[in-house]
Amino acid sequence: xxxxxxxxxxxxxxxxxxxxxxxxxxxxxxxxxxxxxxxxxxxxxxxxxxxxxxxxxxxxxxxxxxxxxxxxxxxxxxxxxxxxxxxxxxxxxxxxxxxxxxxxxxxxxxxxxxxxxxxxxxxxxxxxxxxxxxxxxxxxxxxxxxxxxxxxxxxxxxxxxxxx
Numbered sequence: 001x002x003x004x005x006x007x008x009x010x011x012x013x014x015x016x017x018x019x020x021x022x023x024x025x026x027x028x029x030x031x032x033x034x035x036x037x038x039x040x041x042x043x044x045x046x047x048x049x050x051x052x053x054x055x056x057x058x059x060x061x062x063x064x065x066x067x068x069x070x071x072x073x074x075x076x077x078x079x080x081x082x083x084x085x086x087x088x089x090x091x092x093x094x095x096x097x098x099x100x101x102x103x104x105x106x107x108x109x110x111x112x113x114x115x116x117x118x119x120x121x122x123x124x125x126x127x128x129x130x131x132x133x134x135x136x137x138x139x140x141x142x143x144x145x146x147x148x149x150x151x152x153x154x155x156x157x158x159x160x161x162x163x164x
Contacts, residue, residue, distance in 0.1 A: 009112040016101040016108075016127060023101070023134055027094045030141060034087040041080045048073045072158060079151050083144050090140035093133050100130030 051066050051073075104126040111119035 005112075009109060012108050012112065013105045016104050016130070019127075019130060019134070020098055020101045023094050023098045026134065026137065026141075027091065027098075030087060030091050030094065030137070033141075033144070034084070034091055037080055037084045037087060041077065041084060044073050044077055044080070068162070072155070075158075076151060076155065079147065079154075083147050083151070086140050086144040086147065090137045090144065093137035093140065097130045097133030097137065100126055100133060104130060 048070060051070055054066075104123055107119060107123045107126055110116075111123055
């Protein structure tokens, strides 16, 4: 193997690195959203427990507020769980895409050393599987973002209608 051939192999191996970097960027944003939804669900669960625990001996206004807030929490938690699940699947899909890209790097090296045509075809298939995984993760994130808008819209409309 010549120096030029080695340099070309290294260049081929580095192509998936660009995709891994793309995955890392997408993953950073997804993990931030995942953590935010997780924290919101935990805060609502904690608030619900506190409202249920502190319900005795309250005034009529407090009882009405507590009942209203419990209804809001009960309406929002299923949506948050659904969003959390979408983000969970999206994050896992990005990690799987990264695995495909890393695996493709090793198969590229093996194909270059062996000169096998079927390994070169396998490299393309593995690389495309990683790309498809990233696409699926982004599509799941799009669905979650759309869902998050509906959640915020529900809460704002519900709170705005309280005094009317």
